[in-house]
Amino acid sequence: NRSIFCLRAHQNMALLIAAAAFALPLPSPEVNTIAKEVKSPWAAEPASACLCVFDVDRTLTGKQAAAGCPANAVVHExxxxxxxxxxxxxxxxxxxMKSTxxxxxxTGIISTGDASGHGSQERAILLTMLSGNSLRSFGGGAPVASALAWADGIKEKTPLIIGQKEGTKQEAVARILQWYAAGAGSRRAVTINPENVYFFDDKGVNVAPFAASPYNARQVSCATRDREHIGIGYCGAEANxxxxxxxxxxxxxxxxxxGTSTSATSLAAVRHESQPPTKSASQAVDPTGHACLSSACxxxxTLEADGHxxxxxxxxxxxxxxxxKVRACDAVAREYPLVCGPCGGGGPTSSRPPAALQPQRLAPTAAIAPAFLWAAxxxxxxxxxCRTRSNSRARHFDVWAQRTPEDCKARCDENPKCIGIEFGKMAAFTRCELVTEPVERIEEQQGFICLMKVPNP
Known part of the structure; x- marks a missing residue:
């Protein structure tokens, strides 16, 4: 009991320091959540509904204690x-965030990493930064401790998604929208139109696939890029x-x-579908010829789109x-374009990306042999x-949430310093480590493998 008390005291001290440094609301004594009551940012039904979704690593965070990022804030604890x-x-x-x-x-989070794992101070501080009283944040009205759960990319609906495979983050947005649409307790249900979703990530590989989705996306940390890890940001995102x-x-x-540039002021005029529309002649849509009545629709x-x-x-x-009905068809087609797309206003091709984004059929070419092979x-x-000559763990970069050895190898290929991987499965969790110095021996551990790159002869 004494060790648990000391651990909580140490972690809460870090959050108190962070709160004082950034004038944040103070957390409760709980370690893994910020159990404060979030007041609803409106008294009645909101006049607009938009969603901002953020990556974590090198977007909400920067390179740890980097000297070249004077605007960043280091929380040493x-x-x-x-x-x-x-x-x-x-x-x-x-x-x-409040200036944007x-x-x-x-708000929501979709991250490939795990934000330092269950109960981490990083998770608690990030929630504090995103849950300020002037932000709509996570809907308000319910204690954050009971309303929010961090979940990996294949589990329950939540606004806090971790472990989402790179290049597939656009597929996770629907789960966040469904979480808001469901409501819970005193948190009001709200429907957010796909065109009012904005995603921000430092990696182009995560932003580009949004071109074939109904959502908006922007790469950030453009002014500062990491020279050691190709393709990622350095200082993280800036408010501008x-x-x-x-x-x-x-x-x-x-x-x-x-698409259309939308100011913060004009966003307030956007009506979301949870508000019943006024019955005016200008809103009526002539159903004649609409895709909703087509044979393709x-x-x-009868096809299932996320359970219905x-x-x-x-x-x-x-x-x-x-x-x-035709407006309902359009809304469902936008939310589930890959299943219900033919029922949208664009007809049978509404679920397809623009012609410029269609994959090109290239003439078959001879297979190119890889430069490296993987071996013990x-x-x-x-x-x-993996163990080094000094009988210690190999120097490495921890990379969490890589689900298979192949995913771990791919991450190694992105890092010019990586010469091998250690991949392990522990209960329901997987661990991928990128090895950056020679390995002398293997220490037998069930569920782990150690592989090194060797030139392909």
């Missing part, structure tokens, strides 16, 4: 395990990179998809949101953890 580990370092955006248009939006601009944007490149009506058929979702919007570092007839 909190640990960040990403990319080798070090003191938690908050990016300029994380400290100044996202202050009037709901968070723009209410519809489309998909990569650093220094033409838009992959461009009829063929997908396209037809059931359309009927629900008509009955409980009082939408005209020694002739020992065992497998286990």
């Amino acid at each position: 909190a640990y960040d395990s990403a990319y080798g580990g070090g003191p938690l370092t908050l990016s300029a955006l994380a400290q100044d 248009f996202c202050a009037s939006c709901f 990179e968070v723009k209410a601009e519809r489309g998909v944007f990569l650093c220094g490149k033409p838009p992959l998809r461009e 009829t063929q997908v009506l 058929s396209c037809a059931a979702r359309i009927a629900w919007l008509v009955k409980f949101r009082e939408l005209q 570092p020694t002739t020992q007839p065992i497998q286990g953890a």
Whole structure:
């Protein structure tokens, strides 16, 4: 009991220091959550509904204690395990979220990493930064401790998704929208239109796939890029990179998809579908020729989209949101384009990406042999953890949430310093370590493998 008390005291001290440094609301004595009551940011039904979703590593955080990032804030008492580990370092955006248009939006997180794991100080501080009273944050009205759960990319609906495989974050947005739409306790249910979703990530590989989705996305940390880890940010996102601009944007490149620029003021005028529309002649849509009545739509009506058929979702919007049927069809097609897309206003091709994004059919080419192969570092007839000559663990960068050895190898290929991997499975968790110095021997451990890169002869 004494050791648990000391652990909680140490972790709470870190949060108290962070709260004092950034004038944040103080957390409760709980270690793994911030159990404070979040007041609802509105007294009645909101007039708008937008969602800002953020990556964690090198977006809300920066390289740990980097000297070249003067706007970042180092919280020495909190640990960040990403990319080798070090003191938690908050990016300029994380400290100044209230100055962006996202202050009037709901928020969410989609991360490939695990934000330093269950009960970490990093998770608690990030929730504090995103749950300020002037932010709509997570809907308000319910204690954060009971309303929010961090979940990996394949489990329950939640606004805090971790372990989402790179290049698939656009697929996780629907779970966040469904969490808000469901409501819980005193937290009001709210429907957020896909075109009012804005995603921010430092990696282009996570932003580009949004071009074939109905959501908006922007790459951040464009001014500072990591020279050791190719393809990632350095100081993290800045507040001026968070723009209410519809489309998909990569650093220094033409838009992959461009839409209407939306100011924070105009967002307040956007009506969301949880508000019954006024019955005016200007809102009526002529159903003649609409895709909702097409044979292509009829063929997908019985297909299941996240637990309910396209037809059931359309009927629900008509009955409980009082939408005209063709508007309900459009809404369902936008939310589930890969299943119910043919029922949208764009007809059978509405679920397909623009022509410029269609994959090109290339002439077959001869297979290119890989430059490296993967092999055990020694002739020992065992497998286990990597060990160096000094009888210690190999120097490495911890990388969590890689689900398979192949994913771990791919992460190693992205790092020019990586010469091998240690991959292990512990109960329901997996651990991937990128090895950066020679391995002399293997220490036998069940569930672990140690592999090194060797030139392909």
